[in-house]
Amino acid sequence: MSKNIKHHLTDDLLMAYAAGNLPEAFDLMVATHLSLCDHCRARAESFDAVGGCVLEDQESAARMSDGSLAATMALIAQGAPIAKPAQPGCSVLPAPLQDYVGGNVEAIKWRSIGMGVKQAILPTTSEATARLLFIPAGAAVPDHSHNGMELTMVLQGAFSDEVDHFARGDVEIADEDLHHTPTADMSEDCICLAVTDAPLKFNKLMPRLFQPFLRI
Amino acid sequence: MNHADGNCETRTEWVNHVARIRDAQDQAAFAELFQHFAPRVKAFLIKSGSDVTLAEECAQEVMATLWHKAHLFDPARATVATWVFTIARNKRIDVLRKQRRPEPEDLGWGPEAEPDQHDIMALQQETAQLRDAMTALPEAQRELIEKAYFGDLSHREIASQTGLPLGTIKSRIRLALDRLRHSMN
Numbered sequence: 001m002s003k004n005i006k007h008h009l010t011d012d013l014l015m016a017y018a019a020g021n022l023p024e025a026f027d028l029m030v031a032t033h034l035s036l037c038d039h040c041r042a043r044a045e046s047f048d049a050v051g052g053c054v055l056e057d058q059e060s061a062a063r064m065s066d067g068s069l070a071a072t073m074a075l076i077a078q079g080a081p082i083a084k085p086a087q088p089g090c091s092v093l094p095a096p097l098q099d100y101v102g103g104n105v106e107a108i109k110w111r112s113i114g115m116g117v118k119q120a121i122l123p124t125t126s127e128a129t130a131r132l133l134f135i136p137a138g139a140a141v142p143d144h145s146h147n148g149m150e151l152t153m154v155l156q157g158a159f160s161d162e163v164d165h166f167a168r169g170d171v172e173i174a175d176e177d178l179h180h181t182p183t184a185d186m187s188e189d190c191i192c193l194a195v196t197d198a199p200l201k202f203n204k205l206m207p208r209l210f211q212p213f214l215r216i
Numbered sequence: 217m218n219h220a221d222g223n224c225e226t227r228t229e230w231v232n233h234v235a236r237i238r239d240a241q242d243q244a245a246f247a248e249l250f251q252h253f254a255p256r257v258k259a260f261l262i263k264s265g266s267d268v269t270l271a272e273e274c275a276q277e278v279m280a281t282l283w284h285k286a287h288l289f290d291p292a293r294a295t296v297a298t299w300v301f302t303i304a305r306n307k308r309i310d311v312l313r314k315q316r317r318p319e320p321e322d323l324g325w326g327p328e329a330e331p332d333q334h335d336i337m338a339l340q341q342e343t344a345q346l347r348d349a350m351t352a353l354p355e356a357q358r359e360l361i362e363k364a365y366f367g368d369l370s371h372r373e374i375a376s377q378t379g380l381p382l383g384t385i386k387s388r389i390r391l392a393l394d395r396l397r398h399s400m401n
Contacts, residue, residue, distance in 0.1 A: 016371035019364045020305040024315045026371065034320035038397070041320060042390035045293055046382040051305060052298030053347040054260075054365040061255035062262055065272055069250050072276045073243070080284035095321040125315050 005037050005169040014040065018047035025130035028096060028122065029151050029171075029195040035094035036169040092156050092191065100124075101132075105156075105191070108132055117141060128197040135159065135184040135192070142181070148197040150174045152182070157190030159183060228340055230296035238286035246283060249296070254279050257304045263366040264308050274311055278303050288322075292331035292392040295343045301365075308367065323396050335392055342385045349381050 009030060016022045017030040034041045091098070092105045100122045101107050110118035110132075118134040135141060137157065151173055158167040161180040166172055174180065184190035233249050236242035254275050261271035281303050289299055309317045350358065357379060363369050 012374050013371070015364065016374045018305075019367070019369075019374070020309050020313075020317075021364065021367055021369060021374065022371050024318075027315075028318040031318035031320045038390065038393045042386050042393055043382070044320075045298075045389045046386040048294065048302050049298045049343050049346055049385055050350070050361065050380060050382075051301040051365050052295055052343065053350050054362055055256050055301040055304065056297045057347065057351065058256060058259050058263070060259060062258035062268075062271065062275075064254050064258060064275065068254065068272065068276055069247060072250065072254075072279050073246075075276060075280040076283045096318040099318065 004167065005039070007164070007166060007170040007172060008037065009033055009040050009043075009171055010173065011043070014044045015047045015050075018044055018051055023128035023197065024124040025122070025128035025195045026151070026197070028100060028124060028130050029153060029193060031096040032094050032155075032193055033153055033169065033171055035096060097122075097132075097155075097193065100130075110134055115139060128195060130193065130195045133190075133192045133194050135182070135190040137184055137189050138186045140181050140183040147176065150194065150196045152192050152194045155191045155193060157188035158185040159190050159192070160185070228337065231291040231336060231340065234282075234286050234289050234291075234296055234299075237283055238289070246279075249282065250279050253282075253297075253300050257300065260301075260304055260366070261308060261312075264312060265367065266308075266312055270311065274304075274307050278307050281307075290331060290392070290396075292335035292339055292395075293389050295340055298343065312367075323393070331392065331395070335388075335395070339385070339388050339392065342388050346381065346385055353379065 013022070013026070013030060017027060022030065030044070034044055093101060098104060101120075108120045110120050112118050116136040116139050120132045122130040122132065124130050132155075133141070133152075135157075151171055152166070153171045154166050154168050156168065158165060159182045160166070161172070161182045163172065163178070163180065166182075172182075230249065230252075233242075233245040236245040237249075257278050258271045258275040261274050262268060266274065278300065282300060285303075289296070294302075306317045306319075309315050350361070353361075360369075361380070364374050
């Protein structure tokens with residue numbers, strides 16, 4: 001649990017997460033942030049409460065078919081689905097990310113994208129992309145802007161850009177208007193989760209050439 | 217306020233129903249919960265785009281999940297309706313959108329983490345007040361919120377200014393989370 005998170009998720013993202021309307025990659029970002037941030041977890045659960053009220057106060061309920069209770073009891077008698085074993089807290093990757101990586105940091109299958117920066121794309125539906133980024137201590141990700149929305153959350157180390165300084169649990173929300181060059185702190189290699197709903201646009205010639213095979 | 221107090225007792229009653237399932241596999245308690253919530257879950261899924269047969273099947277699965285997960289329900293953080301909503305929503309994402317649903321890390325239960333009655337009552341009452349406030353919203357705004365929760369709005373269409381009075385309930389949940397964290401240390 002990180003108590004010093006300064007950069008949080010917005011109400012519209014939390015409400016869309018509670019309502020179940022986000023692309024899978026964004027769900028992963030929200031679930032990962034909530035694992036570290038009780039402030040946003042409480043906000044998200046209050047949006048769940050709105051869903052509870054909507055469910056409760058629908059104008060017309062549907063009629064269940066005859067024998068549905070008995071059918072449900074039969075379903076219950078088949079036993080509970082096997083619960084996932086509890087994951088240890090305090091690791092670099094919170095539990096929802098470990099599900100996608102298949103383990104902790106050691107299990108990440110990094111691919112180099114140049115200048116020491118590495119990435120690993122996570123398996124989500126294609127409406128949006130989730131990837132882990134590794135930025136060596138002191139290194140920078142090339143200057144880029146975005147067609148859509150990009151969320152970047154720090155998991156290890158920290159980075160700074162034109163906007164502010166971001167440490168573990170902090171989320172930077174970038175839109176079309178932001179051109180930025182995130183630079184990792186000198187003290188430690190930086191690992192981030194980054195989610196985009198449209199491809200990035202790099203502002204220098206070289207990185208743009210790489211873009212098709214980077215899939216970012 | 218009076219209206220909220222009036223609602224409060226029935227809400228706490230559902231809490232006891234879940235406890236009876238958790239502690240004694242009480243089928244009578246389950247039958248009452250089923251009668252109240254299963255038709256609502258079914259209607260919710262139909263409004264979210266499911267056909268009637270699939271909605272029936274999923275509503276049964278949602279209610280079976282309620283039984284199996286009764287030990288995980290935390291009445292200091294959610295009403296039974298809120299909890300059922302989250303199970304139904306996840307079922308919708310899984311079955312209708314065919315998408316995985318990443319959930320935050322479980323907080324789990326510490327040895328003395330059983331929430332106290334005051335916390336439970338306060339949360340249940342604040343949710344009742346939220347419900348009243350939602351009923352009192354202008355029709356257009358209420359419809360927008362319903363559309364969002366039935367899955368008819370994309371995340372880009374959901375406005376951040378909902379006008380919902382979430383301040384109190386938010387701090388109440390925050391308090392419950394703090395206590396839970398504290399009891400685990």
